[in-house]
Amino acid sequence: MRDKREIKPVNSFNQKIDYILAAPALLWLTIFFLVPYFIVLIYGFLTPDIFDIKFEFSLDAYRLIVDGTYFRPFYVSFRMALLTTVLCILLGYPVAYFIARAKEKLRNTLLVFIIIPFWTNLIIRIFSWRIFLSYNGVLNDFLISLGLISQPLEIMRTDWAVILVMVYVYLPYMILPLYSVLEKLDFTLLHAAMDLGANEVKAFFKITLPLSMGGIFAGVLLVFIPALGAYLIPQLVGDQRSLYVGQVITYKIKNIPRNWPMASALSFTLLILVAVCLLAGYYLYQNRQKTKRFG
């Protein structure tokens, strides 16, 4: 096998050219991605105004974060993100496994079936769930016509609706990375384990699952983090008495009277929470790799 690292790419005789090429995008991300977070940090320590913001120092917003006034939305979002992630693993794993072990010609077709809903506009999908789940909706009509229920079920605007739609939206994000790991997995190892007397369940937990951990981590990253910041799903199908942190932030920015310092403080806290989750995940993953190597 040719080693790619040995051969120097042709356009890199000069590192200066590399920096010049990379500069525009990196500069762009610095101005429009990094700098804005500094503004979020600063705005959290200013004074709210009905329509705008006053440039006067104030600790009020962070005081409300620290004393737990806004604990509830974080809890609601965190709990739902966690539940969504677990359900996505439980549903996504068998699906990814099924596709990875299907006949090679069939795999691409099956993947397309997973990708089509994933590539369909998010709002449209949420909207159709509203038609399906609403009080006079398709599901209730169907269940009543079957005689299974006599009264329509109230599913819309409950946590059940949010779970259902969250899993629906984020499931492909779990299936695709899992599939790409499972597809490359050497199933002869499984064969070896079973030849040596492991039963199927044991072989799965000792071989397949540990070897697909990378895919699970990637999937968790792609599901849990966006789910933590969810706004649209709880807004369109959720119970409006228990607000998610994404909704609270949006209201503080959009609705009058505005409270941008509060929105900033909440956003920054969410950012820290995401960073902590990422670092924890990374640490766990690294640790696992190490124990695997020496254990």
Next chain:
Amino acid sequence: MKLPRLSSFFKGMNLTVFTFVMIFLYIPILILIIFSFNDARIITSWKGFTFKYYAQLWENAAIKEAFWNTMLIAILSTVISTLLGLITALGLENKRLKGRRGFMGLLYAPLVIPDILMGVSLALLFNFLRVNTGMVTVLIAHITFCVSYAVIVIQSRLEDFDYSLIEAAMDLGAKPRTTFFKVKLPLIMPGVIAAALLSFTLSIDDFIITFFTSGRGFDTLPIYVEGTIRRGTITTINSLSTLMIGFTLFLVVFTKRIRKSLISFF
């Protein structure tokens, strides 16, 4: 080589979950398509077949404007972020470049932070700079979230690149410029096209970041649809949605490249 067969229990379970998930994934889409032809104001029960909501769609000026806004933003942000992505991927190609890890960190960061935070932070930036929100701010926002994806997709194509082809071209006397335009660029073109398609779909799909960075009077389709759902005047949304699903189907089924790039992305 014969692979161990799974026992019927395991296989049965996987097939069951797969079937269940397929039904789960397609219920909402089928409902939308069917009900877009339903001749009733209230969408829940079937009243007969009609094309009338498609005709209404055609006559709706607000939808048309939102459609053209969406296309304008999508095309501009695709072109700009793909070009930026291409030159950045080329610049960061050498793995021994000083500071590369930090640059890669900056490129990956937008992918692992919830969208809503990018929306909020850009909204506050534009407020801080006293910029009026509208088309330009939406375009800036879209380029910001597309460019990372573009770089990463093109980079994954460069990873598989066979540099002996470059050496061969140079051995045969091609100048660096000729080598780049005649050998390298054509070979990484599939990655560039995949990046463009990905940027385009991300742009037309985005709601939350556009929501925070567009002012009044500049609606993209997702913004328009959300507003319509909130106001409850939803008769044309089914037909609009069906057309948008058709567009997605077209992209996914007929462009192998986007499929491959998406699969290789994970």
